[in-house]
Amino acid sequence: MRPRYIILSLILILFMSLLSAQIVPDLPGYKTLKCDFHMHTVFSDGLVWPTIRVDEAIDEGLDVIAITDHLEYVPHKKYVSTDMNASFEIAKKKANNKGLICIHGAEFTRWMPPGHLNALFIQDGNKLLIDDFLPAIEEAISQGAFILWNHPGWIAHQPDKVVRWYDIHQTLVDRGWMHGIEFANDHEHYTGVLEYTNKFDLATFGNSDVHGIVLREFLQKNNHRTMTLVFASEKSEKAVKEALFAKRTIALSVDDILAGPEELIDQFVNACLKIDGYTLTNLSEIPYTFMNKDQGTYVLEPLGSLILPNVDNWEITNVWVNKNENLQLQLGQ
Ligand SMILES: [Zn+2]
Ligand SMILES: [Zn+2]
Numbered sequence: 001m002r003p004r005y006i007i008l009s010l011i012l013i014l015f016m017s018l019l020s021a022q023i024v025p026d027l028p029g030y031k032t033l034k035c036d037f038h039m040h041t042v043f044s045d046g047l048v049w050p051t052i053r054v055d056e057a058i059d060e061g062l063d064v065i066a067i068t069d070h071l072e073y074v075p076h077k078k079y080v081s082t083d084m085n086a087s088f089e090i091a092k093k094k095a096n097n098k099g100l101i102c103i104h105g106a107e108f109t110r111w112m113p114p115g116h117l118n119a120l121f122i123q124d125g126n127k128l129l130i131d132d133f134l135p136a137i138e139e140a141i142s143q144g145a146f147i148l149w150n151h152p153g154w155i156a157h158q159p160d161k162v163v164r165w166y167d168i169h170q171t172l173v174d175r176g177w178m179h180g181i182e183f184a185n186d187h188e189h190y191t192g193v194l195e196y197t198n199k200f201d202l203a204t205f206g207n208s209d210v211h212g213i214v215l216r217e218f219l220q221k222n223n224h225r226t227m228t229l230v231f232a233s234e235k236s237e238k239a240v241k242e243a244l245f246a247k248r249t250i251a252l253s254v255d256d257i258l259a260g261p262e263e264l265i266d267q268f269v270n271a272c273l274k275i276d277g278y279t280l281t282n283l284s285e286i287p288y289t290f291m292n293k294d295q296g297t298y299v300l301e302p303l304g305s306l307i308l309p310n311v312d313n314w315e316i317t318n319v320w321v322n323k324n325e326n327l328q329l330q331l332g333q
Helices: 003-019 050-060 086-095 133-142 167-174 193-199 214-219 237-245 262-272
Strands: 031-036 064-067 101-109 116-120 146-149 180-185 203-207 227-232 249-252 273-276 279-282 288-292 296-300 305-307 313-322 325-330
Touching: 031 237, 050 064, 050 086, 050 214, 064 086, 086 101, 101 133, 101 237, 116 133, 133 146, 133 167, 146 237, 180 193, 180 249, 193 203, 193 313, 227 237, 227 262, 249 262, 262 273, 262 313, 262 325, 279 288, 296 305
Parallel strands: 031 064, 064 101, 146 180, 180 203, 203 249
Antiparallel strands: 031 227, 101 116, 116 146, 203 227, 227 249, 273 279, 279 305, 288 296, 288 313, 313 325
């Protein structure tokens, strides 16, 4: 290798290491895993081969991905197999022994209602190709699937981007057939989701739903993709599945908006912050924005420090715990 190429390689490695591994703290008893449970490949309407999804996730320092190609929408079928397990099998083979957990998933792709739903931890995607919606979900459930409602405020489904709860979603919840909802998808987020995750005790998600290349769609402008933080007892597929059904998840959008159940997110934010009187130190790479109606807004940068005015009541405006509610921070106690 010529010196010029060695230098170029070193620059590339440095660049990739800067992109990778957002620092996020663990919680007592749990590892914080960086996960993306929604992405596409050429086996549906994505633009990359499944192994690229594995390489991208490893480069970015993710712990878990799910390959979730559309079941009912396969626009490249003239050129690639329509075997609904193919993309997972190819990705899983590549991920083996590389420290990345690769989960078998698929995306039910229906008009609203019910919209799009991911089935995660499935056994056989081909058996999910059932025309009637509820029998299709029932088959996924019989395979042990976790069912996630995707992008409920997506403009193609809801032109005003309002999250609406239809009878079919109530039916799914009543039967125990829906377990989570995406708060953040791609470059969007929907605070209205939190009304339903709180009301029906569902897990909160953020996922990339990437179709093209992660570098172009996310990393050229932001330092990470939209993802879900999962608090698992260990880094294993079994522990991730347990954590999802136990709703130990927080959505992290591409623009650093966090959302999840209040108790869990309060615990996580307090693990990110070192608080000494009115001096805050950020131990994480997630920025936080504090607002007090009399004092204005202050931003605590990733790994930075900040002295707030001596006022006790602050809202963290990039952390959502309900539809119209940010997490509160009490200082001076
Ligand atoms: Zn979708
Ligand atoms: Zn999708």
